[in-house]
Amino acid sequence: MTQPFLSIRKLRKAFGAITAVHDVTLDIPKGEFLTFLGPSGSGKSTTLYAIAGFQDPSSGDVLLQGKSLLAVPSHKRNIGMVFQRYTLFPHLTVADNIAFPLRVRRRPDAEVKRKVADMLAMVRLESFAARLPGALSGGQQQRVALARALAYDPPILLMDEPLSALDKKLREEIQAEIRRIHRETGVTILYVTHDQEEALHLSDRIALFRDGRIEQTGTGEDLYLRPATDFVAGFIGNSNFLAAEHLETIDGAATIRLGDGSVVSGVNVNGTFGKGQRARLMVRPEAFRMERNPTSAELTVEIVDVAFYGERRRIVARTAAGQELDIRPTTAAMETYNSSLPRRQVFFDPAAAFLFPA
Amino acid sequence: MLLDYDRMGWLRVALLGFTVLVAAFLLLPVVFIVLLSFGSSRWLAFPPPGWTLKWYGELFADPAWLEAALTSARIATITAMLAVLIGLLASFALVRGHFRGREILRGLLLTPMVLPVVVFAIAIYAFFLRLGLGGTTIGFVVAHTVLALPFAVIPIATALEGFDKSIEDAAIVCGASPLEAKLRITLPSIRIGIFSAAIFSFLASWDEVVVAIFMASPTLQTLPVKIWGSLRSDLSPVIAAASSLLVVLTLALMAVTALLRRKFRT
Amino acid sequence: MPAGFGGLLPALILVTLFFVVPVLALLLRSVTGPEPGFQNYATLLGDGTYARVFFNTFLVASVVTIVTVLVAFPVAWMLAIMPSALASIVFGVIILSMWTNLLTRTYAWMVLLQRTGVINRTLMDIGLISTPLPLINNLTGVTIGMVYIMLPFMILPLVGTLRAIDPMTLRAAALCGASPFDAFCRILLPLSLPGIAAGGLMVFVMSLGYFVTPALLGGTSNMMLAEMIAQMIQSLLNWGLGSAAAFILLVVTMALYALQLRLVGAGRATGGV
Numbered sequence: 001m002t003q004p005f006l007s008i009r010k011l012r013k014a015f016g017a018i019t020a021v022h023d024v025t026l027d028i029p030k031g032e033f034l035t036f037l038g039p040s041g042s043g044k045s046t047t048l049y050a051i052a053g054f055q056d057p058s059s060g061d062v063l064l065q066g067k068s069l070l071a072v073p074s075h076k077r078n079i080g081m082v083f084q085r086y087t088l089f090p091h092l093t094v095a096d097n098i099a100f101p102l103r104v105r106r107r108p109d110a111e112v113k114r115k116v117a118d119m120l121a122m123v124r125l126e127s128f129a130a131r132l133p134g135a136l137s138g139g140q141q142q143r144v145a146l147a148r149a150l151a152y153d154p155p156i157l158l159m160d161e162p163l164s165a166l167d168k169k170l171r172e173e174i175q176a177e178i179r180r181i182h183r184e185t186g187v188t189i190l191y192v193t194h195d196q197e198e199a200l201h202l203s204d205r206i207a208l209f210r211d212g213r214i215e216q217t218g219t220g221e222d223l224y225l226r227p228a229t230d231f232v233a234g235f236i237g238n239s240n241f242l243a244a245e246h247l248e249t250i251d252g253a254a255t256i257r258l259g260d261g262s263v264v265s266g267v268n269v270n271g272t273f274g275k276g277q278r279a280r281l282m283v284r285p286e287a288f289r290m291e292r293n294p295t296s297a298e299l300t301v302e303i304v305d306v307a308f309y310g311e312r313r314r315i316v317a318r319t320a321a322g323q324e325l326d327i328r329p330t331t332a333a334m335e336t337y338n339s340s341l342p343r344r345q346v347f348f349d350p351a352a353a354f355l356f357p358a
Numbered sequence: 359m360l361l362d363y364d365r366m367g368w369l370r371v372a373l374l375g376f377t378v379l380v381a382a383f384l385l386l387p388v389v390f391i392v393l394l395s396f397g398s399s400r401w402l403a404f405p406p407p408g409w410t411l412k413w414y415g416e417l418f419a420d421p422a423w424l425e426a427a428l429t430s431a432r433i434a435t436i437t438a439m440l441a442v443l444i445g446l447l448a449s450f451a452l453v454r455g456h457f458r459g460r461e462i463l464r465g466l467l468l469t470p471m472v473l474p475v476v477v478f479a480i481a482i483y484a485f486f487l488r489l490g491l492g493g494t495t496i497g498f499v500v501a502h503t504v505l506a507l508p509f510a511v512i513p514i515a516t517a518l519e520g521f522d523k524s525i526e527d528a529a530i531v532c533g534a535s536p537l538e539a540k541l542r543i544t545l546p547s548i549r550i551g552i553f554s555a556a557i558f559s560f561l562a563s564w565d566e567v568v569v570a571i572f573m574a575s576p577t578l579q580t581l582p583v584k585i586w587g588s589l590r591s592d593l594s595p596v597i598a599a600a601s602s603l604l605v606v607l608t609l610a611l612m613a614v615t616a617l618l619r620r621k622f623r624t
Numbered sequence: 625m626p627a628g629f630g631g632l633l634p635a636l637i638l639v640t641l642f643f644v645v646p647v648l649a650l651l652l653r654s655v656t657g658p659e660p661g662f663q664n665y666a667t668l669l670g671d672g673t674y675a676r677v678f679f680n681t682f683l684v685a686s687v688v689t690i691v692t693v694l695v696a697f698p699v700a701w702m703l704a705i706m707p708s709a710l711a712s713i714v715f716g717v718i719i720l721s722m723w724t725n726l727l728t729r730t731y732a733w734m735v736l737l738q739r740t741g742v743i744n745r746t747l748m749d750i751g752l753i754s755t756p757l758p759l760i761n762n763l764t765g766v767t768i769g770m771v772y773i774m775l776p777f778m779i780l781p782l783v784g785t786l787r788a789i790d791p792m793t794l795r796a797a798a799l800c801g802a803s804p805f806d807a808f809c810r811i812l813l814p815l816s817l818p819g820i821a822a823g824g825l826m827v828f829v830m831s832l833g834y835f836v837t838p839a840l841l842g843g844t845s846n847m848m849l850a851e852m853i854a855q856m857i858q859s860l861l862n863w864g865l866g867s868a869a870a871f872i873l874l875v876v877t878m879a880l881y882a883l884q885l886r887l888v889g890a891g892r893a894t895g896g897v
Binding site (some may be wrong): 359360362370381383386391393443445449455457467474477483504572582585597600605611 | 636717720734786851877
């Protein structure tokens with residue numbers, strides 16, 4: 001087996017009685033864009049800080065190409081990092097900020113100059129070289145921070161919620177920039193965010209954190225289409241959870257009874273359920289159809305509200321059991337929809353539904 | 359990582375050690391003087407050959423010390439009241455007012471704090487000699503109020519700047535007169551600033567030496583003048599006893615400040 | 625009358641009548657006493673004796689400022705980042721020292737530093753020296769006593785400056801490859817410089833005009849300006865010369881104070897520290 005490029009082994013970090021990270025283990029191949037996604041306090045930043053050397057883990061190890069990083073002080077780890085807050089050196093110009101890591105490495109002046117020019121070109125801020133950080137917008141500051149972090153060609157780039165202080169439009173702009181730079185440089189990126197959309201747009205792979213543990217690791221599609229737990233299903237994308245009763249499971253496909261008594265066969269199932277065990281069925285709002293097809297299951301609902309969301313509509317519906325559903329059919333699918341019928345059937349494909357423990 | 363207390367390693371040990379040394383340096387004279395005041399050696403030998411209360415006895419036996427302390431207390435109290443009152447009015451004008459030259463006027467009021475006291479001392483000394491106010495309580499109070507005013511204006515103006523005026527406006531909308539709103543809403547809200555102003559302006563007068571040396575007359579001298587005179591003649595342990603009482607007073611003021619701050623915060 | 629101006633009147637009357645007017649009268653006296661003209665200034669600036677006093681004043685103020693900055697910086701650094709329970713003890717000590725009567729503190733140093741004082745005794749007892757060191761009535765004594773008084777004025781504002789620096793900036797520097805030494809020289813020190821300059825200038829200005837401590841701990845051979853002014857007026861009754869010297873002190877002080885205001889103001893304007 002080939003040695004993983006970066007390897008996090010059984011990492012644990014406790015602050016007094018509180019354990020922020022439990023037993024995190026993860027291998028990251030070279031060149032990957034991996035995102036630590038999770039709510040605040042889930043341990044993703046703590047894990048990143050252990051890699052950066054800002055915090056010593058209570059136990060476990062971080063290996064880069066087979067060698068432990070833990071005994072190496074931060075300034076010798078040769079890791080790049082972009083922070084949540086603007087951490088440009090306020091007394092140095094943009095060019096001097098980018099030159100800083102090269103100067104402390106005592107690189108020759110000519111090389112520093114050339115590299116700074118390259119980096120400024122990479123983040124497209126050539127004309128800002130002589131400005132002080134205070135005269136830059138938030139987005140520009142983070143681009144300089146990116147240039148500074150990559151100026152010394154670190155094998156790994158850590159990014160700790162670098163876009164959280166920016167507005168939406170700017171965030172999307174810089175996301176595209178980060179993707180381009182990842183493509184161009186091939187640097188391995190560990191990216192921390194609590195924003196699932198950001199994680200889905202950027203990453204090759206996502207590690208979803210919850211309460212100091214990794215809940216699931218996989219591509220964005222894996223997490224969206226094949227959530228391992230109800231937490232993953234709830235965190236990535238939108239979801240409806242319907243009360244259900246498990247009847248039987250054959251070859252990973254379960255048969256269940258819903259609250260209105262209807263029986264649905266062929267839903268995805270994670271874990272094992274006993275006969276009659278109470279469970280929850282997850283159906284994405286986008287998975288609901290307004291038209292029947294041969295394999296679909298159906299639900300009778302009362303339409304409470306319909307709102308226009310551009311390419312989709314958002315319907316608030318209530319089941320016979322009184323549970324509210326979030327349904328998002330495409331606007332095209334709604335053309336034949338008769339809004340005068342308050343009660344009607346909606347449909348979903350059992351293969352797009354997942355059964356989780358209650 | 360130079361600002362991460364938990365990750366500084368040996369550097370933290372070195373810096374902490376240095377900080378402890380400096381704290382000891384700052385504490386040394388204060389502790390030393392208190393110990394010395396109980397030492398039995400007239401020549402201030404340390405450690406003292408024995409312990410005694412006789413310097414305190416001599417201190418209280420000499421009516422000049424008590425009189426000087428009372429004079430200082432009287433002058434400092436009147437000064438503090440005047441400085442807080444004038445400072446309060448001035449702070450409202452400086453913080454709330456809209457007129458040209460506000461910054462210059464603020465600078466003017468604060469200048470007595472910056473100007474070397476000796477310059478002010480000889481200026482006011484000469485001035486009061488002509489007015490016949492030299493060596494009088496009024497002369498002392500006026501001169502000390504000028505010196506104490508910046509120490510009153512700064513904390514009050516700072517507190518007032520931190521107070522949201524719309525709360526006062528809300529009180530007026532509720533039916534309070536502007537004066538009533540200030541008295542019932544604004545003043546209680548900035549009481550920490552007013553209290554600090556009172557302490558600082560009291561201390562500014564109570565500890566003031568230079569103006570006092572020039573202004574003092576044989577019949578009217580403040581405590582610092584009395585200490586100054588004794589220091590120039592000899593280093594008697596009686597001064598240590600008087601100084602120790604001043605240290606106790608400082609500690610008492612610090613305790614009151616800390617208690618009130620805690621009370622006001624909640 | 626402009627809005628809200630009335631409240632300033634009592635303060636303005638007080639300060640004008642009992643500060644501005646007396647100081648201006650003093651200035652007037654420096655060019656009129658004993659006869660009109662600038663001969664007082666000519667005497668002060670031309671005579672070697674006075675030049676020595678001016679030189680001494682600047683020397684003492686400079687030494688005191690440098691020592692104060694060097695001692696205050698590490699303390700302020702620790703105070704800015706240490707756990708608050710620990711820091712509040714140190715702050716307590718600083719406030720106690722600052723609020724204790726000036727003469728009390730100076731008296732303590734007189735006793736501690738004298739020939740037969742504790743410090744000389746201790747050094748002799750442990751055999752470091754055989755004859756007492758001259759610690760008082762000279763530059764050493766003034767420096768110790770003045771640094772003692774000035775330390776709080778340097779430490780307290782510097783803590784504010786250092787607390788305003790984001791620790792993340794230093795972490796970023798470390799991850800960029802800066803050793804602690806590099807991070808200190810290239811980041812922490814430059815970022816604290818506005819605070820050091822402003823505080824240092826304040827200490828320098830205060831030291832220039834200080835009277836009590838130099839008068840009690842200094843020697844006759846290194847008299848400072850404030851003491852000389854007091855002597856001219858009190859002992860020699862030479863009002864003209866004393867006023868002129870006072871006015872020189874005033875001008876130098878106010879000029880440096882204006883410079884300090886500009887430094888602090890500039891720091892605020894750039895949003896740095």
